[in-house]
Amino acid sequence: MKNICKEDLLRKIQELExxxxxxxxxxxxxxxxxxxxxxxxxxxxxxxxxxxxxxxxFGPLSNFGTAFNQYPFSWVNDPWPWETE
Structure with a gap:
């Protein structure tokens, strides 16, 4: 994927799930x-x-041990995956 759109990628994940x-x-x-x-x-x-x-x-989809995170821990600073910017 050349230009990755966050919303399109989330929609695809929802469809696959x-x-x-x-x-x-x-x-x-x-x-x-x-x-x-x-x-x-x-x-x-x-x-x-x-x-x-x-x-x-775009960062982790879940904070329950399913994805690594980078330093500093930014899970609480970024918008939640389901929130629109």
Missing amino acids: FAAVDLNLYLDTHPCNQMALRDYNCITQELMNMKRLYEMN
Whole structure:
């Protein structure tokens, strides 16, 4: 991504999270569906990549041990990921 837009990236993460949850619920009742499992794994990988990209450019999405932070600790100083600037 050449010019990364924070809002666009957050929207993509939300879309991928929705799809992952939806497929997870489907797989709860259809555990042998290989295509759904393949789709779930692809979406999960893309979601992890988008979260990593977001955190590299805009800071952590969560403060519960899922992402590293830089010194000085700035989680409380930056806008929350869901806040618009």
